[in-house]
Structure formats: structure tokens, C-alpha cells
Amino acid sequence: MFFRIEPDSGTSIFEQIVDQVIFRVASGSLPAGGRIPSVRDLAQRITVHPNTVAKAYQELERKGIVVTRRGLGMDITAEAPELCRRLREERVRKRLRAALQEAIGSSLPPEEVRRMVEEELSGLNGEPIARLPTSAE
Amino acid sequence: MFFRIEPDSGTSIFEQIVDQVIFRVASGSLPAGGRIPSVRDLAQRITVHPNTVAKAYQELERKGIVVTRRGLGMDITAEAPELCRRLREERVRKRLRAALQEAIGSSLPPEEVRRMVEEELSGLNGEPIARLPTSAE
Amino acid sequence: MFFRIEPDSGTSIFEQIVDQVIFRVASGSLPAGGRIPSVRDLAQRITVHPNTVAKAYQELERKGIVVTRRGLGMDITAEAPELCRRLREERVRKRLRAALQEAIGSSLPPEEVRRMVEEELSGLNGEPIARLPTSAE
Amino acid sequence: MFFRIEPDSGTSIFEQIVDQVIFRVASGSLPAGGRIPSVRDLAQRITVHPNTVAKAYQELERKGIVVTRRGLGMDITAEAPELCRRLREERVRKRLRAALQEAIGSSLPPEEVRRMVEEELSGLNGEPIARLPTSAE
DNA sequence: GTGGTCTAGACCACG
DNA sequence: GTGGTCTAGACCACC
Numbered sequence: 001m002f003f004r005i006e007p008d009s010g011t012s013i014f015e016q017i018v019d020q021v022i023f024r025v026a027s028g029s030l031p032a033g034g035r036i037p038s039v040r041d042l043a044q045r046i047t048v049h050p051n052t053v054a055k056a057y058q059e060l061e062r063k064g065i066v067v068t069r070r071g072l073g074m075d076i077t078a079e080a081p082e083l084c085r086r087l088r089e090e091r092v093r094k095r096l097r098a099a100l101q102e103a104i105g106s107s108l109p110p111e112e113v114r115r116m117v118e119e120e121l122s123g124l125n126g127e128p129i130a131r132l133p134t135s136a137e
Numbered sequence: 138m139f140f141r142i143e144p145d146s147g148t149s150i151f152e153q154i155v156d157q158v159i160f161r162v163a164s165g166s167l168p169a170g171g172r173i174p175s176v177r178d179l180a181q182r183i184t185v186h187p188n189t190v191a192k193a194y195q196e197l198e199r200k201g202i203v204v205t206r207r208g209l210g211m212d213i214t215a216e217a218p219e220l221c222r223r224l225r226e227e228r229v230r231k232r233l234r235a236a237l238q239e240a241i242g243s244s245l246p247p248e249e250v251r252r253m254v255e256e257e258l259s260g261l262n263g264e265p266i267a268r269l270p271t272s273a274e
Numbered sequence: 275m276f277f278r279i280e281p282d283s284g285t286s287i288f289e290q291i292v293d294q295v296i297f298r299v300a301s302g303s304l305p306a307g308g309r310i311p312s313v314r315d316l317a318q319r320i321t322v323h324p325n326t327v328a329k330a331y332q333e334l335e336r337k338g339i340v341v342t343r344r345g346l347g348m349d350i351t352a353e354a355p356e357l358c359r360r361l362r363e364e365r366v367r368k369r370l371r372a373a374l375q376e377a378i379g380s381s382l383p384p385e386e387v388r389r390m391v392e393e394e395l396s397g398l399n400g401e402p403i404a405r406l407p408t409s410a411e
Numbered sequence: 412m413f414f415r416i417e418p419d420s421g422t423s424i425f426e427q428i429v430d431q432v433i434f435r436v437a438s439g440s441l442p443a444g445g446r447i448p449s450v451r452d453l454a455q456r457i458t459v460h461p462n463t464v465a466k467a468y469q470e471l472e473r474k475g476i477v478v479t480r481r482g483l484g485m486d487i488t489a490e491a492p493e494l495c496r497r498l499r500e501e502r503v504r505k506r507l508r509a510a511l512q513e514a515i516g517s518s519l520p521p522e523e524v525r526r527m528v529e530e531e532l533s534g535l536n537g538e539p540i541a542r543l544p545t546s547a548e
Numbered sequence: 549g550t551g552g553t554c555t556a557g558a559c560c561a562c563g
Numbered sequence: 564g565t566g567g568t569c570t571a572g573a574c575c576a577c578c
Contacts, residue, residue: 425553459554459555460554462557463555481562482561483563
């Protein structure tokens with residue numbers, strides 16, 4: 001339902017958290033000015049250690065996506081939406097390019113590559129990403 | 138036979154070596170019965186630690202792609218070509234799927250994802266592919 | 275009496291309040307025997323949580339700068355002016371020393387450090403101070 | 412002798428490590444292309460937990476001052492010296508400015524402030540900063 | 549309640 | 564040997 005962490009997905013847990021927040025801000029599901037869930041709250045919901053969430057949140061702050069309100073929590077900055085749309089585009093494009101580059105480099109015939117892309121694309125249902133729980137919930 | 142090793146590409150060096158051997162066997166550029174370069178030789182050519190090459194070779198042997206001819210070197214097995222074509226398909230498909238899954242999961246509109254795929258594919262192919270004009274253009 | 279609170283200045287809000295009261299008492303702008311604003315009043319004026327103001331006031335009381343007149347408010351003690359002049363000197367000197375120590379410890383040439391001090395002092399004073407021309411100019 | 416950590420200096424341990432590396436690179440005491448001490452090595456020398464050193468090193472990598480050579484260690488980048496000189500200047504100036512601003516804002520007479528600066532400056536011996544131990548030692 | 553830091557110790561992949 | 568990640572639990576300052 002909310003926030004999907006896959007422990008063995010190659011990307012580390014804290015990075016998955018970072019990505020999902022970025023994607024949600026980019027999509028508008030987390031609006032600028034809003035507050036993200038507290039470290040302890042999110043940690044409990046996705047059953048990871050609070051330190052891991054904290055590390056992700058620090059990375060988000062470093063990127064300028066959230067700011068710490070001392071004693072209160074962390075808020076999404078005004079610049080975050082545009083920033084996150086840009087980051088999302090970069091990240092997705094970079095990984096797509098790497099995968100396609102590998103596919104081409106593998107000497108698979110290009111038509112074959114394209115066929116695989118089509119298969120995968122049609123197989124994937126564009127199910128909307130889950131909402132990040134808000135502290136109000 | 139030459140290898141392109143990119144130290145900062147996310148995939149480890151030893152895995153890049155494994156992949157490239159698999160891809161070359163699959164494409165026929167390394168024929169069954171042939172001998173692959175010695176650990177030291179390859180290590181020197183791609184300026185990598187011999188241990189790293191050795192680890193890759195172990196992995197290849199474990200997969201049944203090469204066999205050790207004691208005192209002589211390592212030969213590509215008779216079953217390797219078919220095996221490698223299968224492995225190549227698996228590997229490429231798995232990474233493509235992961236990248237596309239992420240792209241879809243990021244809430245980027247599917248047309249946008251498809252557009253990015255087309256852009257990257259055409260850029261990589263060298264052969265331009267007609268892409269759909271978007272409303273933004 | 276008005277306060278300048280800068281939420282992201284490294285020093286905590288409650289400490290900024292403490293400092294400003296000390297500085298004002300030291301300068302005579304808050305005279306002995308006078309009454310400081312109520313917790314709620316000040317909190318509202320500087321848009322800060324009342325708890326934060328209360329904590330600052332506790333600290334001021336602990337230091338003997340103010341005393342609680344139950345039901346009335348808090349008054350500046352007779353000893354406060356002298357006490358605050360001393361505290362002000364300590365505090366300012368301590369922070370100056372720390373900053374200068376770091377500057378020296380950074381291996382910046384001492385002349386460079388002095389030059390930076392002059393630049394900053396003149397910029398802050400408003401009254402330009404003749405600075406040494408450097409070879410770079 | 413090497414690397415001085417002061418646990419109660421207001422700045423966190425990991426940040427002290429970051430600063431000292433920056434200062435040393437800026438001063439040339441740690442040359443570009445060189446390798447910094449391993450996480451475990453430095454941790455042992457300054458008797459802090461390896462995680463703390465690791466956190467500092469990650470920050471340095473993020474800033475582009477060092478790069479990780481997988482399995483080998485971390486090297487100082489070619490751009491680091493210039494970068495660190497800039498960072499050092501920024502950091503020192505920022506802290507000097509803050510201290511001076513506070514001094515001025517405290518209503519101390521400007522001559523008094525200047526006198527304090529002179530006292531502190533003359534009192535501080537510009538003892539050269541310690542060397543960072545290299546892995547060769 | 550909030551986040552930030554530190555210690556501790558484990559496990560992993562990599563070279 | 565190297566760094567990277569994670570869990571665990573403690574302590575702190577702040578609001």
C-alpha cells in the first residue's frame with residue numbers, strides 16, 4: 001500500500017527511500033511545503049532501522065529537497081518539485097540508457113532488443129505509485 | 138579480443154568481465170573449443186588486478202562456460218554457445234525490465250518513458266528512429 | 275525592544291534569545307529593575323514556540339539575570355548589568371577565539387587571516403577601514 | 412601530533428575530520444593523487460568508531476575531494492586542492508564573519524572588539540597543522 | 549515529540 | 564586488505 005521497500009533489489013534500502021521520496025515529490029503526491037513522515041514513524045512502517053531512514057533523509061536535505069525544522073520535522077522545500085522532476089528524469093534516463101547500452105552491446109540484433117522492450121513495456125502495468133503516509137495519518 | 142572495462146559503471150569489474158565473455162561467446166566472436174586469455178595476460182591488458190580476473194574466470198567455470206585445462210589454460214566448452222545465448226537473453230531482459238519498471242514506477246507518463254526509450258535507442262544505434270512528436274514540441 | 279531571530283544560524287533559537295537579553299542588559303538598553311516581556315508575548319512577537327522562550331527565561335533566571343515575580347512577570351536583577359557585561363565579554367571573546375583559532379589552524383597565511391578580519395570588520399561597521407593591498411590586486 | 416580531535420568543541424567529530432582533511436589538502440600537506448588513511452586505520456589512531464570516520468569520508472567523496480578505489484582505498488582527486496582552498500576560505504570567512512557580527516551586535520564598542528581580536532591573534536601561535544598519517548606509515 | 553551523533557558489531561562485495 | 568550497509572541501542576539538543 002504505502003512505500004514499497006525491496007531488500008534484495010540491488011539498490012540499498014536508504015537509496016530506495018531517497019528515490020521514492022523524489023518520485024513522489026516529482027509526481028506531486030508529496031506537495032511543496034508539506035511535511036514528510038518522521039524518521040521513527042517511517043522506520044516503523046517499513047520496518048527498517050531508524051538510522052537507515054535518517055540517512056536517507058539527510059541525503060534528501062543535502063539535495064535541497066527537504067529542510068529540517070528543528071524539533072518539528074522535515075518539510076519539502078519550495079524548489080523541491082522542479083528539482084525532483086529534473087532528478088527523476090536524470091535518474092530514469094540514466095538507468096534506461098545503461099540497460100539499453102548493455103542490450104545493444106550484447107550483440108543482440110536491434111530488432112530483438114526492441115521486441116524485448118515492447119514485451120516488458122506492455123507487461124508492466126502503469127499502476128500509480130503508492131502514497132507516502134503523512135504524519136497526519 | 139579486447140574488453141571495455143569501465144571502473145565506475147555500477148557493475149563490478151569482475152562482473153563486467155564475466156558479462157563480456159558471455160556476450161562474446163553468445164555472438165560467436167569466441168567460438169567453442171577456443172582458449173581464453175590467461176589470467177595474467179588479460180589482467181595486464183585491461184590493467185586490473187589478477188585476482189579480479191581470476192574471480193571472473195572462476196565464475197565462468199562455475200557456469201560451465203569454460204573448463205580448466207591444467208597447465209594449459211581455459212577452454213570454452215561445447216555447450217557454452219547455447220548456454221551463453223540463454224544467459225545473455227536473461228541478463229539483458231532482467232536489466233531492461235528493472236529499468237523500465239523503475240521508469241513506470243516513477244510516475245513519468247508512459248508516453249514519456251517510451252519517448253526516452255526511443256531517444257536512447259536511436260542515439261545508441263546510430264540509426265535514427267522516427268519518434269512521436271509530443272505536445273511540448 | 276525587538277529581537278532578531280535567525281532560525282538557521284547554527285546557534286539554537288533559545289540561545290539566541292538568551293544572548294540578546296544578555297547583550298541588551300549589558301548595553302543598558304534593558305535596565306536593572308525593569309520587566310521583560312511575558313513568555314507568551316515574546317513568543318508571539320518573534321513567532322517562536324512558547325516553550326522555547328520559557329527555556330530561555332529559565333536559563334536567564336538560572337544565571338541570576340532575572341527573577342520571577344510570581345503572577346507578575348520577570349524582573350531584571352540589580353546585579354544583572356555587571357553580570358551581563360562580564361558574560362558578554364566572555365561569550366564574544368570565546369567565539370572570536372574559536373573562529374580565529376580555526377583560521378590559524380587552517381594553514382591560511384596569518385596575513386591572509388588578518389586581511390579577512392579587516393574585510394569583515396569594515397563591512398560590518400559601515401566605516402571602511404584601510405586594508406592592505408595584496409599582490410593579487 | 413597527527414590529527415587532533417576535540418570531542419567537546421561544538422563541532423561534531425565527523426565534521427572535524429572533514430574539516431581537517433580539507434585544510435590539509437588546501438595546504439598541500441595531503442597532495443592530489445595521494446591516498447588517505449583507511450577508515451579502520453584512522454579510526455584506530457584517533458580512537459573513534461570506524462563508522463564515524465566512514466561518514467566523514469563519504470562526505471568528502473560527495474564533495475568531490477576524494478574518490479573511492481574499490482577494494483583499495485580512497486584517493487585525493489586532481490581537483491581537490493583548488494576545491495579545498497576555496498572551501499577553506501569559505502568556511503573560515505563564514506565563521507569569522509559570524510563571530511565578528513556577534514561581537515559588533517553585542518554593542519561592545521568597536522575599538523573593544525578590535526582589541527580583543529588583536530589579543531587573540533597575537534596569543535595564537537600559528538603552529539603548523541599536524542600531518543595526516545599516510546597509509547605508508 | 550523531533551532530528552543528529554556516536555558507539556558497537558555484524559555482514560557483504562570487491563580487489 | 565578495502566569501503567558500504569544495516570541493525571541496535573544510547574545520548575543529546577531542540578521545540
